[in-house]
Amino acid sequence: MIEIFEAIKQSAIEIKHLIETGDTGKSELENSTGDTQLKLDIQSDKIIESIFSKVPSIKQIVSEEQEAVVPLHQDGQYLIAYDPLDGSSLVDVNLSVGSIFGIYEDEFTGKNLIASVYVVFGPRVEMVVAQTDVKMYRLLNGEFKFIQNIKLNEKGKLNAPGSTQNCWAPYHKQLIDDIFNDGYRLRYSGGMVPDLHQILLKGGGLFSYPGTTDRPKGKLRQLFEVFPFAFVFEKAGGQAIDGFDRVLNIATTHIHDTSPCFFGSNEEINRVKEVYKANEK
Ligand code: P6P
Numbered sequence: 001m002i003e004i005f006e007a008i009k010q011s012a013i014e015i016k017h018l019i020e021t022g023d024t025g026k027s028e029l030e031n032s033t034g035d036t037q038l039k040l041d042i043q044s045d046k047i048i049e050s051i052f053s054k055v056p057s058i059k060q061i062v063s064e065e066q067e068a069v070v071p072l073h074q075d076g077q078y079l080i081a082y083d084p085l086d087g088s089s090l091v092d093v094n095l096s097v098g099s100i101f102g103i104y105e106d107e108f109t110g111k112n113l114i115a116s117v118y119v120v121f122g123p124r125v126e127m128v129v130a131q132t133d134v135k136m137y138r139l140l141n142g143e144f145k146f147i148q149n150i151k152l153n154e155k156g157k158l159n160a161p162g163s164t165q166n167c168w169a170p171y172h173k174q175l176i177d178d179i180f181n182d183g184y185r186l187r188y189s190g191g192m193v194p195d196l197h198q199i200l201l202k203g204g205g206l207f208s209y210p211g212t213t214d215r216p217k218g219k220l221r222q223l224f225e226v227f228p229f230a231f232v233f234e235k236a237g238g239q240a241i242d243g244f245d246r247v248l249n250i251a252t253t254h255i256h257d258t259s260p261c262f263f264g265s266n267e268e269i270n271r272v273k274e275v276y277k278a279n280e281k
Contacts (some may be wrong), residue, residue, distance in 0.1 A: 001103065001115060004078060005129060007055050008101060009144050011048045012127060015085065015099060015222045016139070018043055024092040025225060032067045032256045033221070041065050044084040044099070052080065062108060064224055067257060069108075079104040079112075081223035081255070085190035096122035098193025102228040108255060110248035116228035119198050128197070129201040130232040133274045136201075155267035156204025157185040160195045163219065167212035171279040175181065175272065178216055179206065196229050196263060200236055204265030206272070210243065211260040218260040222252050226261045239269040243276035 015243075022040050029037045045065040052058050052072060059076030060069050065084040080103055087097040103115040115131045125139035128150065131178075137144040161176045180186070184205060189195055201204045209220050220226050230240030230247045240247050240263045247261055262272045 001078070003055050003057060004080070005117065006105060007051045008119065009032035009127065010119050011051050012046045012099065012125060012139070013142070015044045016121060017274045018047065019091055019097070028204055031065050033064070037065060038088045048082060048084050048099070062223055067168060067258065077105065079108055083221070086193050086225065090189070090191050090248050095189055095191060096120055096194035097115050097191055100193060100224055100228050102224055102231070107222050109161065109252045110161055110222070110227050110230070110250050113227050113231050113248065116231040118193055118197070118228065118232070120228055126197070128232065130235045132235065134232055134236045150200050150236050152233070152236045152265045153203040154265055156199065156202065156206070157184055158187045158202055158205030158263045159197050159205040160188045160199065160205070162188065162207070162209035164214055166258050167214040169211065169279070171275055172210050175275045176208070179268070179271070192225060192229070199264065200232070204238065204268070206262065206264035207263045208272070210262070215258070218258045220258055220261055222250060222257045222259050223255055226259050229263055230238045230261070233263045238263065238265050241269055241273065243272060244280070
């Protein structure tokens with residue numbers, strides 16, 4: 001699998017350059033979720049696909065920016081689902097964005113996820129790799145250097161409440177208000193990668209993107225957003241649920257399926273479970 005991590009490092013260096021110099025404008029196209037694709041989305045996807053196409057151990061890829069599964073090497077062992085530039089619309093306001101990768105074996109489903117990687121493009125470029133543990137690397141003079149392992153505390157201080165607030169269930173709104181009343185700090189940029197990276201590095205808290213009246217199944221995509229970060233949070237000693245159960249237990253029916261999701265330290269996730277169970281229909 002090391003060849004995949006090296007490929008991701010190469011893509012990160014090329015995407016960093018693209019972010020610094022590329023056109024942040026809209027394309028004429030939409031992705032399978034109906035999002036208007038930015039030129040950065042399409043170009044970063046092309047960078048990743050081109051690099052992955054040279055890695056013989058990769059059998060298939062799924063991209064947020066492409067409708068269908070893309071076959072690469074018939075004898076490959078790994079399947080990779082990725083979001084090439086999550087939160088790309090934040091680039092033109094100079095906020096951090098990221099790439100997300102889920103590495104699967106045999107089939108694209110939560111229980112077959114064997115590793116995940118994300119890259120944060122912020123003031124510094126950092127790559128986080130989750131296998132048995134969670135390791136963070138930083139791009140320094142053209143090389144990714146190991147910086148630290150990432151471990152969550154049992155309880156954190158940050159609260160990142162996503163989705164359309166006027167579409168929240170009343171009990172979800174009460175949960176979020178109660179967490180703030182307990183002194184948690186609001187940390188939400190609209191970029192999943194930096195928002196979750198901050199919670200991981202600052203010891204913990206809660207990131208939530210629940211089902212709502214406008215999006216009952218949430219917005220974030222299972223294979224290349226929710227599952228890879230769920231894997232990271234679990235390996236860092238936290239949890240990732242859909243309100244009730246591990247998101248990694250969800251059965252995926254379509255490669256662009258979404259799921260409500262909560263990522264966090266154990267105390268916060270257990271609080272979510274209590275509230276959602278008490279209000280289960
Ligand atoms: P909202 C970015 O478009 C993204 O997919 C995630 O990076 C982010 O967490 C979420 O959408 C933000 O969504 O509805 O809060 O703007």
